[in-house]
Amino acid sequence: MSANASDPTADERHDTSVPDSEEIFSWVQDLTAYAARGTQTLDDRRSADYLCDKFREFGLTDIQVQEAESFNWHASYSQLEVGGTTFPHEPVMFSFDTGNAPFTTGPDGIVAPIVDVGDGTQDDFAQVDVHGKIVLFDLRFIMPRSALLEVGEFIYDPHGTLDPADLDTANPYVSTYEDVVGRAIKRGAAGFVAVLADYFDSDDIRTEYLEDITIPGLWVTKAVGADLRAATAHGTSKAVLRLDGERRATPARTVIGYLEGADTDTIMIQSHHDSAWDGGVEDASGTAEVLALARHYSRIPQAERPKTLMFVLMDSHWTGYSAHEKFVETFITAADLPRRIVANITLEHIAKQAEVGADGQLKVFDRPEYRGIFENVSPALKTVIDEAVTAQDLQRTIRLSADKLVPLIGELPTDADLIYDAGVPTISLISGPLYLYDKADTIDLVHKPDLGPVARAFIDIVNRVAQTPSELIGSGEQSAR
Incomplete structure (x- = not known):
């Protein structure tokens, strides 16, 4: 293949098949015009149609859209009131999960006392009776950056920018939400109010789907949580919690296209095209990187592509990963497949760093968010990753062993989790900025200068994976899972 890992500057000058940051950013712009893409908008075809058009433009073959049964969750009305005072809030997406049907607390809502359980530990619940009541708790994010650093095998930070003060910041992907609400449901709570205690001053958060959250819930900011606690401190006022809406079946759409190689052994290059909001970072940026690699390799003759390349853009990232499950069943675990997927490359979240400022607002920095490359490949390919990161100056990047993490x-915290779990050797780039699930994730939070370098780094990586005998790509630990 044409890219030369030892001279990326020459590649950038002479290989016009590698899109630059401006061109990749133009695809991010196109995608963010489709706000709340995929299953977040009922029967949404816009981003899937756009991606099929791009694949056709690039000359990919066997372009297809695989549909999987999924759903759309929508709140039409919500209310939170104590003692006649209305408190700002947002519905907890996917709460009140009653299946594909309307849900309602009724016109009067749930009228009940609020019981404060603090952080919602088992000991906290043991001290109070929550049956028939509304549980108030502090949501905690529990995977700080420092936890990833502890298992990192390679860190590229040539200017020493890792700030110890930032290492306690945790992204919202791993939190106490499921455990606390599970305890509330088990003890008969009627509803819940979750205080975003580790968050900036926003309640516009949409976390991923969790099963069995059968009671209604609302998000409130840290400041509103303090006001609620003051209003209910004496335990004499009942609250009104109302949530109405519906969950309706809708298909998730995975867009797939191929560039045939000299061999049918196949490298899968993946991201997800759906989003909760505008999704500039999550995941227009990752989708645009997949398009960049598709455009590049489409200009290389088939005879110069040692392995077939399969470009895959998923849906249902928020709604239970049904698209991913169907993809695995169809293209990885099924018998007698015409192409064998021997490696996975996943690209997500080209993001600016952000922290909670001293004033509680989101503070964004014009530098890349700390990012990880989770992998379970051979020692030789680990070295290839490190060299590509260094050659393209992808600062603040950590390579981590997926098999150790x-x-x-309990899972690979990227869109590649089910692919990895199916035994495919995986190299997965991701960052977890604080605003990842928030309405704040607009196009201006994409770290634009990194778009081209990320594409070039992963071209180097894909080239070397393609040249590696398929049986030598993995770490050798796949069979242990």
Whole structure:
């Protein structure tokens, strides 16, 4: 293949098939015009149609859209009131999960006392009776950056920018939400109010789907949480919690296209095209990187592509990963497949760093968010990753062993989790900025200068994976899962 890992500057000058940051950013702009893409908008075809058009433009073959049964959740009305005072809030998406049907607390809502359980630990619940009541708790994010650093095998930070003060910041992907609400449901609570205690001053958060959240819930900011606690401190006022809406079946759409190689052994290059909001970072940026690699390799003759390349852009990232499950069943675990997926490359979240400022507002920095490359490949390919990161100056990047991390947290915290779990050797780039699930994730939070370098780094990586005998790509630990 044409890219030369030892001279990326020459590549950038002479290989016009590699899109630059401006061109990649133009695709981010196109995608963010489709706000709340995929299953977040009922029966949404816009981003899937756009991506099929781009694949056709680039000359990919066997372009297809695989549909999987998924759903759309929508709140039409919500209310939070104590003692006649209305408190600002947002519905907890996917709460009140009653299946594909309307849901309602009725015109009067749930009228009940609020019970404060603090952080919602087992000990906190043991001290109070929450049956028939509304549980108030502090949501905590529990995977700080420092936890990833502890299992990192390679860190590229040539200017020493890792700030110890930032390492306690945790992204919202791993939180106490499921455990606390599970305890509330088990003890008969009628509803819940979750205080975003580790967040900036926003309640516009949409976390991923969790099953069995059968009671209604609302988000409030840290400041509103303090006001609620003051209003209910004496335990004499009942609250009104109302949530009405519906959950309706809708298909998730995975867009797939191929560039045939000299061999049918296949490298899968993946991201997800759906979003909760505008999704500039999550995940227009990752989708645009997949398009960049598709455009580049489409200009290389088939004879110069040692392996087939399969470009995959998923849906249902927020609604239970049904698209991912169907993809695995169809293209990885099914018998007698015409192409064998021997490696996975996943690209997500080209993001600016952000922290909670001293004033509680989101403070954004014009530098890349700390990012990880989770992998379970051979020692030789680990070295290739490190060299590509260094050559393209992808600052603040950590390479981590997926096989070491997954036993600690139970899953690979990227869109590649089900692919990795199916035994495919994986190299997965991701960052987890604080605003990842928030309405604040607009196009201006994409770290634009990194778009081109990320594409070039992963061209180097894909080239070397393609040249590696398929049986030598993985770490050798896949069979242990």
